[in-house]
Amino acid sequence: MKRLAILGATGSIGTQTLQVVDAFPGQFEVVILAGHSNWQLLLQQAEKYHPACIVVTEPTAYEKLKQENRDPGCAVLCGMQGVLSALDTYQIDMLVGAMSGAAGIEPTLKALEMGIDLALANKETLVAGGDLVRKAQQKSGAKILPVDSEHSAIFQCIEPGSKCLNKILLTASGGPFRTWDKEALYQVTPAQALKHPNWSMGQKITIDSATLMNKGLEVIEANWLFGVDYDNIQVLVHPQSIIHSMVEYGDGTVLAHLGKADMRIPIQYALTWPERAANPFPKLDFTKLAGLEFFDPDYDKFPALALAFQAGRTGKSAPAVLNGANEIAVAAFLKEQIGFMDIPALVGWVVEQHNPVEIESFAHLLEIDRWARNQAELFVKNHKK
Ligand code: NDP
Ligand code: MG
Numbered sequence: 001m002k003r004l005a006i007l008g009a010t011g012s013i014g015t016q017t018l019q020v021v022d023a024f025p026g027q028f029e030v031v032i033l034a035g036h037s038n039w040q041l042l043l044q045q046a047e048k049y050h051p052a053c054i055v056v057t058e059p060t061a062y063e064k065l066k067q068e069n070r071d072p073g074c075a076v077l078c079g080m081q082g083v084l085s086a087l088d089t090y091q092i093d094m095l096v097g098a099m100s101g102a103a104g105i106e107p108t109l110k111a112l113e114m115g116i117d118l119a120l121a122n123k124e125t126l127v128a129g130g131d132l133v134r135k136a137q138q139k140s141g142a143k144i145l146p147v148d149s150e151h152s153a154i155f156q157c158i159e160p161g162s163k164c165l166n167k168i169l170l171t172a173s174g175g176p177f178r179t180w181d182k183e184a185l186y187q188v189t190p191a192q193a194l195k196h197p198n199w200s201m202g203q204k205i206t207i208d209s210a211t212l213m214n215k216g217l218e219v220i221e222a223n224w225l226f227g228v229d230y231d232n233i234q235v236l237v238h239p240q241s242i243i244h245s246m247v248e249y250g251d252g253t254v255l256a257h258l259g260k261a262d263m264r265i266p267i268q269y270a271l272t273w274p275e276r277a278a279n280p281f282p283k284l285d286f287t288k289l290a291g292l293e294f295f296d297p298d299y300d301k302f303p304a305l306a307l308a309f310q311a312g313r314t315g316k317s318a319p320a321v322l323n324g325a326n327e328i329a330v331a332a333f334l335k336e337q338i339g340f341m342d343i344p345a346l347v348g349w350v351v352e353q354h355n356p357v358e359i360e361s362f363a364h365l366l367e368i369d370r371w372a373r374n375q376a377e378l379f380v381k382n383h384k385k
Pocket of ligand 1: 035
């Protein structure tokens with residue numbers, strides 16, 4: 001039995017990870033479950049999966065759970081400190097990193113340092129802390145299995161040891177505003193941006209998908225995971241989300257990964273790797289596909305993608321600043337404090353003021369992240385809608 005810790009258990013990836021666990025009885029043991037504010041769901045999950053420990057990272061939610069007087073049948077810890085202490089206390093074989101945002105970085109780094117394999121959904125970890133992740137991984141030998149559908153696809157298309165990989169073709173649905181005029185994008189509301197055409201995901205990544213910042217973060221993620229230069233990562237808009245990404249080789253061969261837009265498939269692959277196991281989830285029916293389209297992304301309408309490429313190429317602390325600023329921008333947009341097109345404007349403004357430096361440690365990364373967030377808050381404060 002593979003022993004799992006699932007961080008972000010109450011979210012979109014977390015709950016789908018538990019569906020994968022359900023599909024393979026006897027193969028996985030859920031040892032640690034962590035959620036942030038949704039203590040009710042975490043409690044239900046504890047009652048169903050009997051973990052050794054649950055962690056509520058949001059203190060008020062922790063208090064509410066305690067007041068409930070319902071015995072979850074396991075240890076209950078609080079806060080990020082609780083997550084770190086659970087990792088020290090309980091034996092696990094794999095950590096599923098599915099917290100949203102930069103909060104996921106610290107426990108992910110700790111797991112890697114401890115030599116625990118990682119099923120990684122939290123792309124912010126690699127974007128902001130790529131250097132630290134690589135060092136921790138090299139030291140301990142822990143593996144990173146990508147959960148992000150595009151990176152899982154690329155991981156499966158890359159032939160081990162191949163010397164003639166030309167480029168990665170990273171596919172993007174294009175989001176809900178792919179066909180909109182640029183002028184209309186200034187009027188986009190949170191409700192409109194939260195309606196993704198193909199995927200059902202958490203709020204932050206759904207907004208990132210609408211601005212194409214998500215694809216930008218994925219470009220940086222791909223650079224870290226596969227060591228492919230930015231010049232050799234091509235973003236390709238593919239509205240049907242059937243091809244999850246491709247790899248082109250020097251002999252002209254292109255290997256593509258196709259499948260339904262169902263995150264349980266890449267989650268499962270990360271959990272069962274190197275095995276590929278049959279599951280009961282719906283399969284692709286080619287006779288029902290109307291056609292597959294491909295376009296270049298529109299960098300003018302979606303400047304976030306260009307900003308991410310630029311931050312990735314600059315390297316050092318630039319991607320961490322891009323990431324921190326973007327998290328504040330997305331939260332401000334959701335609260336209707338800034339407009340949709342202000343998201344890339346804010347991120348560009350913060351990145352421009354930053355003088356990139358090598359990230360020395362996790363404490364240093366936190367300092368840079370805090371600086372980026374403070375600058376972003378300043379932009380929001382001075383902004384007039
Ligand atoms: P959700 O918003 O659905 O879930 C986020 C999870 O993280 C929840 O369990 C939430 O707890 C928890 N969380 C939120 N804030 C904090 C915090 N400050 N500290 C600790 N935990 C926190 O997000 P998704 O599941 O969609 O995404 C999770 C990660 O996976 C993101 O990094 C995203 O980019 C990545 N990803 C997601 C994909 C998807 O299809 N959803 C695809 C590819 C990558 P609670 O709900 O209890 O408050
Ligand atoms: Mg993705």
